[in-house]
Amino acid sequence: MIDYSRLYRDLGDTPLKDWLADLPAALERRLTDARRHGDLPRWQACLEQLPDLLPGTLELQQAVRIGLAGDLPTDQQQALGVALQGLHPWRKGPFELFGVHIDTEWRSDWKWDRIAPHFDLQGKRVLDVGCGNGYHMWRMWQDGASMVIGVDPNLLFLTQFQAIRRYLPEAPVWQLPFTLEELPEPSGGFDTVFSMGVLYHRRSPLDHLLQLKACLRPGGELVLETLVIEGDEQQCLIPEDRYAQMRNVWFLPSVAMLERFLRRCGYTDVRCVDVNRTSQNEQRSTGWMRFQSLPDFLDPGNPLLTCEGYPAPLRATLLATRP
Numbered sequence: 001m002i003d004y005s006r007l008y009r010d011l012g013d014t015p016l017k018d019w020l021a022d023l024p025a026a027l028e029r030r031l032t033d034a035r036r037h038g039d040l041p042r043w044q045a046c047l048e049q050l051p052d053l054l055p056g057t058l059e060l061q062q063a064v065r066i067g068l069a070g071d072l073p074t075d076q077q078q079a080l081g082v083a084l085q086g087l088h089p090w091r092k093g094p095f096e097l098f099g100v101h102i103d104t105e106w107r108s109d110w111k112w113d114r115i116a117p118h119f120d121l122q123g124k125r126v127l128d129v130g131c132g133n134g135y136h137m138w139r140m141w142q143d144g145a146s147m148v149i150g151v152d153p154n155l156l157f158l159t160q161f162q163a164i165r166r167y168l169p170e171a172p173v174w175q176l177p178f179t180l181e182e183l184p185e186p187s188g189g190f191d192t193v194f195s196m197g198v199l200y201h202r203r204s205p206l207d208h209l210l211q212l213k214a215c216l217r218p219g220g221e222l223v224l225e226t227l228v229i230e231g232d233e234q235q236c237l238i239p240e241d242r243y244a245q246m247r248n249v250w251f252l253p254s255v256a257m258l259e260r261f262l263r264r265c266g267y268t269d270v271r272c273v274d275v276n277r278t279s280q281n282e283q284r285s286t287g288w289m290r291f292q293s294l295p296d297f298l299d300p301g302n303p304l305l306t307c308e309g310y311p312a313p314l315r316a317t318l319l320a321t322r323p
Contacts, residue, residue, distance in 0.1 A: 121192060
């Protein structure tokens with residue numbers, strides 16, 4: 001598992017220093033419990049198979065590319081590919097490690113390119129809630145963040161993050177295996193908080209927005225991306241059972257209703273900066289995510305509907321400020 005000692009040291013010089021009263025013990029309990037996960041030994045074995053390589057090049061645009069100044073020998077590249085395939089499925093990306101291209105289910109770079117022009121991360125302490133395997137955290141660091149901390153309880157995603165971080169050990173980018181609800185409250189120490197693809201999985205969306213707000217310093221900014229529907233401020237979809245084959249989807253509000261949610265939670269300067277219908281090129285099955293994906297979840301006769309008959313995925317990104 002990850003050695004968090006440098007994170008603790010770095011937190012001591014920030015407004016997040018009081019977090020150290022609770023975070024180390026909570027992490028130790030979580031990691032002790034995680035060691036009982038049945039797949040963890042297999043995933044850890046894949047990490048151990050990764051070759052020891054010193055990056056000669058680094059590019060954090062589109063695909064997160066880590067490479068050598070020259071070509072990697074074929075046998076090492078094959079061994080690297082086998083080890084990384086052992087961490088299937090790869091959902092967020094893309095990544096490229098020493099010539100091995102990880103063609104993830106999501107073209108997460110497309111989302112980042114749409115939303116990144118709307119905020120400034122230079123010198124900011126950033127929290128990414130529901131960070132997955134950390135793809136967007138590397139992009140946040142590239143865009144100037146001084147520290148990026150992600151939270152996601154999925155241990156496979158944590159292992160994938162470890163695989164990338166193995167070759168970027170000095171980066172101020174960290175992943176904590178918690179849900180936001182499990183995370184010891186960081187007492188308003190973050191300049192920017194992201195919640196992307198999380199809100200619709202929460203049974204109580206207002207509670208989620210209030211928890212995000214508590215993580216922000218006064219004047220800090222929330223970046224919220226979630227599924228929405230078209231309509232006025234009275235419109236909200238609550239699926240009867242599944243939505244696009246997902247069981248844990250609870251609320252899909254209109255953008256206007258979502259803006260009202262944020263204002264009722266005390267946010268100011270609420271604005272929508274992007275609305276995008278997810279295409280079958282942005283989310284699809286690949287050799288690195290071989291299960292069903294978006295094309296399988298839509299009505300085969302009408303791609304504007306899900307297979308359950310609901311409006312197909314439409315995603316909005318909103319910004320808001322903690323006063």
